[in-house]
Amino acid sequence: MKAAIVFENVSKHYGQQVALNGVSFSVPQGSFFGLLGPNGAGKSTLINAMASLVTPTTGRIEVMGHDVIGDYRQARRALGLVPQELIADPFFSIRDLLRVQSGYFGLRGRSQMQWIDALLERLSLQDKAGVTTQQLSGGMKRRVLIAMALVHKPQVIVLDEPTAGVDVDLRRTLWEFARELHRSGHTIVLTTHYLEEAESLCDQVAILQQGELKALEKTQALLARHPYRYLRVTVGECPPHTVALSAPLQARLVERDALGFLFQLEKSLSMEQMLSWLSENGLCIDGLTTREASLEEVFLDLTGDKV
Amino acid sequence: MNGYGCWAFFVKEVQRFYSVSVQTIFAPIVSTLLFLVIFGQVIDARMEAFSAISYSQFLIPGLVMMAILQNAFSNSSSSLIQSKMYGNLTFVLVSPISPLELYIAFIGAAIVRGLAVGVGVLIVGWVGFDLQWLSVGWVVVFAILSAALMGSIGLLAGILSDKYDHLAAFQNFIIMPLTFLSGVFYSIHALPGFWQAASYFNPFFYMVDGFRYGFYGVADVSVYLSLSVTLAFLALMTLINLILLTKGVKIRH
Numbered sequence: 001m002k003a004a005i006v007f008e009n010v011s012k013h014y015g016q017q018v019a020l021n022g023v024s025f026s027v028p029q030g031s032f033f034g035l036l037g038p039n040g041a042g043k044s045t046l047i048n049a050m051a052s053l054v055t056p057t058t059g060r061i062e063v064m065g066h067d068v069i070g071d072y073r074q075a076r077r078a079l080g081l082v083p084q085e086l087i088a089d090p091f092f093s094i095r096d097l098l099r100v101q102s103g104y105f106g107l108r109g110r111s112q113m114q115w116i117d118a119l120l121e122r123l124s125l126q127d128k129a130g131v132t133t134q135q136l137s138g139g140m141k142r143r144v145l146i147a148m149a150l151v152h153k154p155q156v157i158v159l160d161e162p163t164a165g166v167d168v169d170l171r172r173t174l175w176e177f178a179r180e181l182h183r184s185g186h187t188i189v190l191t192t193h194y195l196e197e198a199e200s201l202c203d204q205v206a207i208l209q210q211g212e213l214k215a216l217e218k219t220q221a222l223l224a225r226h227p228y229r230y231l232r233v234t235v236g237e238c239p240p241h242t243v244a245l246s247a248p249l250q251a252r253l254v255e256r257d258a259l260g261f262l263f264q265l266e267k268s269l270s271m272e273q274m275l276s277w278l279s280e281n282g283l284c285i286d287g288l289t290t291r292e293a294s295l296e297e298v299f300l301d302l303t304g305d306k307v
Numbered sequence: 308m309n310g311y312g313c314w315a316f317f318v319k320e321v322q323r324f325y326s327v328s329v330q331t332i333f334a335p336i337v338s339t340l341l342f343l344v345i346f347g348q349v350i351d352a353r354m355e356a357f358s359a360i361s362y363s364q365f366l367i368p369g370l371v372m373m374a375i376l377q378n379a380f381s382n383s384s385s386s387l388i389q390s391k392m393y394g395n396l397t398f399v400l401v402s403p404i405s406p407l408e409l410y411i412a413f414i415g416a417a418i419v420r421g422l423a424v425g426v427g428v429l430i431v432g433w434v435g436f437d438l439q440w441l442s443v444g445w446v447v448v449f450a451i452l453s454a455a456l457m458g459s460i461g462l463l464a465g466i467l468s469d470k471y472d473h474l475a476a477f478q479n480f481i482i483m484p485l486t487f488l489s490g491v492f493y494s495i496h497a498l499p500g501f502w503q504a505a506s507y508f509n510p511f512f513y514m515v516d517g518f519r520y521g522f523y524g525v526a527d528v529s530v531y532l533s534l535s536v537t538l539a540f541l542a543l544m545t546l547i548n549l550i551l552l553t554k555g556v557k558i559r560h
Contacts, residue, residue, distance in 0.1 A: 014560075051401050054560045073309065073403035081401050087394040091323045097398075103315025104402035148398060 001028040003062070004156050004187035005050060010059035012045050012211075019045040020056070021211040027189060027204075029064075029155075032182045034202030034219070035191045036295075038303055041208040043191045044084060047160050050189075051081040064155055077105060080154035084161045084191075086141045088133045094144055095120070095129040098151050105152040119147040122177070139170045146177070156187045163194060175201060199223075199295035209303045219295065226293040226301065227267055231274060234260040236286040248277050260286070313408035316399065320416030324382055331378070331420060336427035339374045343367065343432065346492060360523055364439075367432035368446075368519040369491035371425045375450055376511065379421030379457035380464070380482055383413045387465025388474050391558075400559060406552035410462070410545070417458025418451055425450060438522060445521030445530060452537050453514040459544035466551050466558060485511045490519075495527050510540045 003026035012020040020042045027033045037043050048054040050061050052068050052075070061068045066075035089097055098116045102108060120126045123143040133141055142162060149157060159178065163171045171194075178201060182188050192198050198205060198219070205222060207215040215222060235243075245253060245261075255262040265274060271290075278285060293301075324331040347363035390396035399409065432438060440446070464477040488502075489511035495503050506512045507528075517533030520526035526533070552558070 048560070052559065053397065053400055055555055073405075076401055076403045079401070081397075083394075083397055085394055087397060089393060089395045089398075091326050092319075096322075100315060100319045101398055101402070103319070104309075104312045104399065104404055106309055106311040106403075108311065 001030070003027060004029040004031070004064060005189065006060075006062040007046070007050075008060045008062075010046065010049060010056050010061060012042075012049060012054060013057045018211050020049070022059070023208070023211070023213050024059075025206055025213055025216050027156075027187060029187055030182075030185060031204050032178075032188045032202050033190065034198035034205035035189060035208065036195065036198055036205055036299060037191075037208035037214075040210075042211040043208055044160060045211075046208070047081070047158055047189070047191065050158065051079060052076065053081075077152060078155050080149035080152065080157045082142075082145050082149045082157070082159045082162050084164065086138060087145060088141070090132055090134050093130050093132055094125060094136075094147075097133070097144070098147055101148050101151045107152060115153070116147075116151065119150055123147050124173075139166045142166055142170070142174075146174070150181075154186075156189065157181060158189045160191050161193065162190070163192065163197060171197075195296040195299055196294065205295070207299060207302055214302055222298055223293055223295065226298045228264045228293055228297070228301075229267055230254070230291050230293065230297070231263045231265055232260065232287075232289040232291070233263065233278065233283065233285060234287040234289075236284040238282075238284045243281065243283060246277060246281055249281060309403050309405065309408055312402060312404045313412050316404060316409065316412035317415045320382075320386060320412060321419050323386060324416070324420050331382070332423050332427065335374055335378050335424045336431070339370050339424070339428045340431055342370055342373075342492075343428075343435075347436075360525070361436075363436050364523075365494070365519070366492065367429070367436055367438060368522045369515055371429045371432065372449070372453060372515045372518045373486055373489075373491045374428045375421040375425035375454050376457045376486055376514065377482070378424040379417040379454040380461035380478070382417040382420040382461065383458045384461035384465040384468070384474055384477070386413070386416070387462060388468050388471060391465075391469075392471070396558065406549055409552055410459075410548055413462050414455050414458040417461060418454040421454030421457065422450060425454075439524075440522060441524040442521045446518060447521075448534070449514060449518035449521060449537070452534075452541060453518065456510075456514070456537060456541045456544060459541060459548055462548050463544060463551070466548070466556060469557070485509055488512075489515045490527065491515055510536060513537055 005027040007023050007025055010020055010023045023046060035043050035046065045054055049056050050063060050068060052072055063075040064078040066078060068075040092100065095116065098119065102112050102116065120129050123146060125140070125143055125147065128136060128140060133144060136144065146162070162174055166174070175197065178188055178190070190198065190202060202219050204218050206213060249263065252263045252265060253261060254264045343363065343366060347366055350362045464474055468474040468477065488506065489509055490506065495506040495512065498506065513533040513536040516526045516528055517530050517537065520530040520533070
């Protein structure tokens with residue numbers, strides 16, 4: 001499959017600080033790609049380098065086959081960036097901002113105005129088209145940023161933590177909108193701290209840590225490759241905090257709460273053995289639930305860090 | 308070439324200052340005219356700058372040029388620093404507008420604002436005083452080139468400033484002194500030797516002197532020298548700005 005984005009040995013140094021260290025990978029066209037990593041991993045630096053907001057110290061980046069420095073006009077036409085920071089403009093209404101942004105890309109005329117109307121409608125911004133960004137809530141500003149990124153109909157859309165700080169309703173709306181864009185053929189690159197979001201949306205993920213690529217895999221393959229599964233044990237009459245677990249159980253304990261226990265089990269460990277250990281401990285078992293690892297657990301295992 | 312992108316950015320920049328025209332056009336016109344009322348009335352009867360030219364007649368072109376210089380500077384510098392502060396510079400930086408197109412649009416808008424304020428001052432001065440128009444061509448040439456140069460200096464100040472405080476320092480400690488010491492209010496021949504010599508190192512002096520020549524045909528130095536110095540500084544500032552914009556200094560990280 002052709003690449004929508006290619007990173008070749010991309011490094012970025014700020015003095016002695018290394019934000020990115022020789023990152024190389026590509027994002028396939030038409031994919032829904034998750035770029036994950038703990039704070040300070042270099043996700044935003046990589047995205048900003050892709051959008052020409054950051055100049056890499058070394059390496060090169062291509063968007064839809066266009067070098068972001070050597071052929072920046074075509075690269076920027078192919079890319080729509082929804083930045084992480086909320087951006088304001090006190091002088092122009094939302095509709096005017098979209099009209100002006102269209103102009104930067106050389107787009108005008110009736111069909112472009114119709115596209116602006118369609119964006120305003122799809123993002124439920126029609127009622128706010130005549131106001132400035134300063135009169136909008138954080139969630140509405142986020143929608144405006146999405147409209148701004150889409151105004152030139154880019155093939156690749158980069159969403160840098162689009163759901164940070166937005167309410168549940170808007171988050172679901174944004175997820176649905178992102179899915180819709182993906183279905184219509186766009187390549188989507190998403191960074192997020194909500195790993196259930198990445199697990200649900202992304203077909204491929206890259207994990208960055210301390211400026212280096214830690215993992216790059218299909219989401220399902222990454223989850224399947226994880227060596228653990230999880231067992232939730234709910235207990236009845238005996239309160240969990242009063243129970244002393246045997247050594248094999250204690251070694252596998254992830255969490256103990258008011259209702260029971262969460263154990264991390266090696267995939268090679270038989271369930272029969274586990275049940276035997278539980279039985280030996282004399283737990284008043286009320287229920288058992290097993291599940292595969294979530295992306296968050298895989299992430300924590302790979303990075304040894306908090307999300 | 309993204310000609311329409313450049314035009315769109317220029318129009319946006321003009322609309323930006325027009326949307327707050329009381330602050331960006333009318334207030335500078337009024338404050339500049341206060342100089343005319345105060346200095347003109349007080350000094351007019353006591354001195355003449357050049358023979359057969361009253362002080363007020365001498366002063367008006369200087370004030371018009373001062374208005375052009377200050378407002379052209381303010382337009383590009385304040386626009387850029389505001390865009391940095393609000394973060395909306397990102398919208399331009401991710402677009403396919405080249406550094407040269409960005410520069411042209413910024414300077415074009417600075418020229419429009421400088422001329423808008425300058426023309427406002429000039430109209431009032433023209434109505435109230437007997438202005439001579441020896442060469443409209445020189446007047447127009449110096450008005451446009453000076454606005455372009457100051458827009459360019461303003462852009463440089465905007466690029467180098469990280470906050471409003473930096474810009475204020477630039478304006479108060481560089482632009483304001485150079486403007487007031489440029490011969491707006493006097494002929495440099497009225498200055499003591501040292502200050503007269505120092506004035507020749509002030510590029511603003513040549514803009515004011517060349518502009519005034521267009522009205523009265525008299526000036527402290529040759530109009531061609533003034534034109535050469537103005538063009539040379541404009542070329543230098545253009546080069547510096549284009550290098551900084553291309554490298555993305557203090558704009559792209």
